[in-house]
Amino acid sequence: MEALYFTRMSTKMTAVLLLLQLSSHFDSGSCGKVLVWSTEFSHWINMKVILEELTQRGHEVTVLKPSVSLFVDGDKSSAIKFESFPLSISGKYLENLKRKSISVLVYEMPKQPFWKYYSMFQEVMGQYSDVLENICRDAVLNKRLMAKLQESSFDVILSDAFFPCGELLAEILQKPFVYTFRFSPGNTIEKYSGGFLFPPSYVPIIFSELSDQMTFIERVKNLLYMIYFDFWFELLNEKKWNQFYSEILGEDTKIEDLYTMAKADFWLIRTYWDLEFPRPSLPNVDFVGGLHCRPAKPLPKEMEDFVQSSGENGVVVFSLGSIVGTLNEERANVIASALAQIPQKVLWRFDGKKPDTLGSNTRLYKWIPQGDLLGHPKTKAFITHGGTNGIYEAIYHGIPMIGIPLFVDQLDNISHLKIKGAAIRLDFNTMSSTDLLEALNEVIKDPSYKENVLRLSRIHHDQPVKPLDRAVFWIEFVMRHKGAKHLRVAAHDLSWFQYYSLDVVGFLFTCVATVILIVTKCCMLYCQKFAKTGKKKKGE
Amino acid sequence: MEALYFTRMSTKMTAVLLLLQLSSHFDSGSCGKVLVWSTEFSHWINMKVILEELTQRGHEVTVLKPSVSLFVDGDKSSAIKFESFPLSISGKYLENLKRKSISVLVYEMPKQPFWKYYSMFQEVMGQYSDVLENICRDAVLNKRLMAKLQESSFDVILSDAFFPCGELLAEILQKPFVYTFRFSPGNTIEKYSGGFLFPPSYVPIIFSELSDQMTFIERVKNLLYMIYFDFWFELLNEKKWNQFYSEILGEDTKIEDLYTMAKADFWLIRTYWDLEFPRPSLPNVDFVGGLHCRPAKPLPKEMEDFVQSSGENGVVVFSLGSIVGTLNEERANVIASALAQIPQKVLWRFDGKKPDTLGSNTRLYKWIPQGDLLGHPKTKAFITHGGTNGIYEAIYHGIPMIGIPLFVDQLDNISHLKIKGAAIRLDFNTMSSTDLLEALNEVIKDPSYKENVLRLSRIHHDQPVKPLDRAVFWIEFVMRHKGAKHLRVAAHDLSWFQYYSLDVVGFLFTCVATVILIVTKCCMLYCQKFAKTGKKKKGE
Structure with missing residues (x-):
């Protein structure tokens, strides 16, 4: 019994050694x-x-x-x-x-x-x-x-x-x-x-x-x-x-x-x-x-107070991203006047001259903790330029969007979200205050936008790693x-024609064509010979 | 200060509620x-x-x-x-x-x-x-x-x-x-x-x-x-x-x-x-x-004793899978006689008449705990028909193989392992005792087979999940x-021609061809007119 015990122990130990030998090569703890x-x-x-x-x-x-x-x-x-x-x-x-x-x-x-x-x-x-x-x-x-x-x-x-x-x-x-x-x-x-x-x-x-x-x-x-x-x-x-x-x-x-x-x-x-x-x-x-997404952290005190002051209506977060800080005066006023008409409070990342039409419900910030704001339970909607980082934060926290794409991938990002029912798209240069106001009301009041972005959020969170x-x-x-x-x-x-097997297909076609040609030639020769023999016989 | 504390707490709690709302939809604990x-x-x-x-x-x-x-x-x-x-x-x-x-x-x-x-x-x-x-x-x-x-x-x-x-x-x-x-x-x-x-x-x-x-x-x-x-x-x-x-x-x-x-x-x-x-x-x-692979468990006592009795030489594990139990007498004898000549002990899953050439180093079993044997530190090689389950156990435990594929995917499995340097391939119907003996010696003595199968093993084990x-x-x-x-x-x-955009390519070709045709026609008409006018002028 004792012998068996030691045999098993030694077997186990050698097994462990082998596993160590294997694992030493892929030890995730080693630093590089x-x-x-x-x-x-x-x-x-x-x-x-x-x-x-x-x-x-x-x-x-x-x-x-x-x-x-x-x-x-x-x-x-x-x-x-x-x-x-x-x-x-x-x-x-x-x-x-x-x-x-x-x-x-x-x-x-x-x-x-x-x-x-x-x-x-x-x-x-x-x-x-x-x-x-x-x-x-x-x-x-x-x-x-x-x-x-x-x-x-x-x-x-x-x-x-x-x-x-x-x-x-x-x-x-x-x-x-x-x-x-x-x-x-x-x-x-x-x-x-x-x-x-x-x-x-x-x-x-x-x-x-x-x-x-x-x-x-x-x-x-x-x-x-x-x-x-x-x-x-x-x-x-x-x-x-x-x-x-x-x-x-x-x-x-x-x-x-x-x-x-x-x-x-x-x-x-x-x-x-x-x-x-x-x-x-x-x-x-x-x-x-x-x-880059992570659960929301608490907001700075002043911001938290402002958000809480929105009551049941909640807040809207607005940012055109890290590249575009300022807007021209006309566009800024069109936006500000629409924001002034909603019952929500608005936190707007904006670095320029304060628009004349800015309502008392809207506060301007040179920088906002965007992810934390989107993860705040009072947040009802996100007005975004559609940068990939920003929209992933909105998907992560399940916040419906109004997309005002400016350039490059932002247009496709917002198009995709619109097709998936999680965003409304507006055109930055041509939208009026009414357009933005209507979009905000729709995104906040129509539950389908929230449902769709929550569906995307579930897909996002439900991954093996x-x-x-x-x-x-x-x-x-x-x-x-x-x-x-x-x-x-x-x-x-492979070259592109090899990749698409065009050389192989060409070769096989040539083979088939050659066989057909040879068979046809043989048939024709045979027919000609047969015809000649026939004529000869007739001539005889 | 207290007010802020409560505000933050309530924010946090609502955030937790939102997260719960999200996570309820993808709770991995729910049963189906x-x-x-x-x-x-x-x-x-x-x-x-x-x-x-x-x-x-x-x-x-x-x-x-x-x-x-x-x-x-x-x-x-x-x-x-x-x-x-x-x-x-x-x-x-x-x-x-x-x-x-x-x-x-x-x-x-x-x-x-x-x-x-x-x-x-x-x-x-x-x-x-x-x-x-x-x-x-x-x-x-x-x-x-x-x-x-x-x-x-x-x-x-x-x-x-x-x-x-x-x-x-x-x-x-x-x-x-x-x-x-x-x-x-x-x-x-x-x-x-x-x-x-x-x-x-x-x-x-x-x-x-x-x-x-x-x-x-x-x-x-x-x-x-x-x-x-x-x-x-x-x-x-x-x-x-x-x-x-x-x-x-x-x-x-x-x-x-x-x-x-x-x-x-x-x-x-x-x-x-x-x-x-x-x-x-x-x-x-x-x-x-x-x-299906998992770390090896201890072997039954009789089997463990037999394995340990192999000393430094170790053992060879041999199985042709769960479908093929018996072999014809001639093939069984060819195999047994090769196995009898190696210094290793052999555990052979075999359900038939005991071959005459069976050596004292070889034991026949109607069933073997294959994964546990392949995970045993004394195991030097695995003779396999190349079934996917078996070769994955060998890859998991890093054991080089001799493949004797019998049918279906076994031939490709063994081909892949041979190309990757982790196995030698033999033909079941034509191999001689010498072929099997040489293959066994090569796989056990040439360290490249072990190194290659350990490389595959590292790849296998090193996955995020x-x-x-x-x-x-x-x-x-x-x-x-x-x-x-x-x-x-x-x-x-999509239909296959839509999938390969053949309808679109056809349409674009037609457009280009039409434009070329119209331009050519116009040029020709213009030339004809010009030629006629020239003749007329000459005639005048």
Whole structure:
């Protein structure tokens, strides 16, 4: 009996040792070094949440940050390190570009016809692209910086595919890398992730503002948009990024070769099937939309008092996001006069001259704790520009929306929410006070908006693992395994005609045609011979 | 101060209430009623694991079981309920079919040339298909049974897409349903899940035994296999299932319409990227391969003593699965004589006449605790037929394999493991004792096999949520939300030419052609007019 006991114990212990041997390779507690190519605007706000979580789990996070930046900064309490490098562009130039481009995107572009609209958009994007190339060039040609990065032996590089350079750094430093990504115009970059994942027949591409249920004409529109953006992407890269990447790497390089999943180990897409329409995807892509959302914290005293003073009517939260601070006077007055007529109290994030029509029920704030306000039980509606971060906070807390989209993905975000019955959409430049007032009354009084956004909220909350935990898991996975090769499709090794099996189909057709030809020839020869023999016989 | 405290408290409490309101809709603790369409063979062994877990979490699980069955049974301790219905086929007939079909699949088919091989396979599958139709017919035409099921108001129906009928039941009872699935010949059923998810250029279809890295000729083979199985599937269904389903539902129905994801709410695929090559997938598909695996338990005393007696050399585990119990004498002797020559002790699951060449190092068992043996630290190698359940246990515990595949998916399973460097493949009918002996020595002595299978094991273990937990999560999700509509692609509403945008491309070509035609016509008319005017002028 004793012998058996020891035998079993030793068996168990060896089993434990084997498990330890296995688990040592994927111990989630081990810490790594993460290099981050910095992003800007709301992209940085979102990425910072991942970085903070990584540092809290003991990882060392270093953000490569140009000496001049609009958004990138760490809190004093944060453990995120910043590696700064000098930039050849002045802060004043960047501020000017931001101000001018917002003016074009918000006020000028919407008044233009289709082609002019997109040529103006192309121009703005081209200017940003120039800046991004400059930043990237200043980093990778900085010998001291690059030598330091080489020495630091990072475990993974993290970047946003919207801001090129991360993939170039990964190529130079020969490190595994992970993308965090919201979108590219027309989903051009996403398509390089490998294959027929955006069939234009039922996957509405971004900027088309369509749903997954398209009429024939809408499918024509979707395909034309796809072709247009593909062409534009090629044009933009051909001129600039391909040349630049080739120059740096010393060999003929196309940026799309670095975008493909053959290079990126994992893609963290900042949406989910609550907001997006379902589409095919690949094993090294995960949808982590709303990763920055968390339960609401208590509000500052003054704000809480104001919110409580709304009584049964509750409050409306209004923000046009972190980029657009000021509005022109005319638009501000149109909005303020509508807000003045509702029984709710309004908290408006606004940084400009106080509108003349502002009602006593509306308070202006240069900054609001948006997530906490949306999670407040008194909040009845959210007036939003439709930025992805903001609408995910509204979905998380189940607050119906009025969308006043301004540019880029905001138009599609609001379209999707409108189609799903969780928002009303208004046009920023043409809406009147009455339009906004009617929309507010409808969203607050018609229970369907609340029901629909609660449905999206349930979908959002009901996932096997929370989005932020999944994002961190996959970054840690790539560090632990030095990549995620087993998740990458082999599509990247194929040319487009091989991918669609056109060479194989061509070969099979040739085979069939050859057989038919030979059989026909033989038949004809036989018939001719038969005819000749017949004639001969007749002649005899 | 006190007022603020209470205000904050009330805010917090209302926030908690809102969260409760949200969470009540997705409380994972609530219990539901699951109806299961029973499966057979290893499919049942795997499904039973999910069902046991569901009962342990408090759900009521009812398995629809024909009065005669080969595998379906519950343990005495199990809380799974069985709803039996009379079957018009005898147990003897089923046993005979099983014996005969195994003889054809294992001994006769491999000797045949390609076309004969598949026509024999088609014949066997056709016989099973007849039996399955009979079982399905006996269930759905049993009025008492169907009335009872209608009354029972189940929350979800679970079935294996390999054994048709679950989708028909879901259609009749109008309930959400979930598939658990390993494969269909040529991946024909999986393709109905919605779209271009199996591009034959880099996704090797099952039965092709190819990898994701294919030469041109291999891609030709893969495409031909795909066409062949598509054709076969159409033929099989046209004759039988389409007619039967149309008869039952009273309207023209194609079985593939019920297979599509437009009907199934979720698909639980019993593989993962450790075994499979990565390929596109859809949001309502999850890969839960190895869900039945668990840490090893201690062995029975006699077995543990035998294992321990192997000393440093360790043991080899040998099983050809739950279906094939006996081998013919010649094959059994070839195997036994090879096993007799290795220094390891061997535990062989074998139910037949003891082979004459059996060595003293080999013990025969009618049944072995396979998972526990593979998890034993003394186990050096696993000789397997390559059934999915068995190889997942070997991957889970990191044991290199010698694959002797017999039929269906076993050939591809072993091919995949061979390509990934974790197994050696032998041919059951032609291998000699020397072949088996050399393979055993190589797998045990060459460390690369162990390293490769440990790599697969690390991939298998390193997932955000364990496969069984994910499987149960999604079944519970479908119960909580009465389906999973938000995860279903809109591809199902399109015809194939709409899906590939052929109508749109055709329309755009017509537009372009019309414009070219009009412009050309105008130019020609203008030239003609110009020429005439010129002549006139000359004439003047």
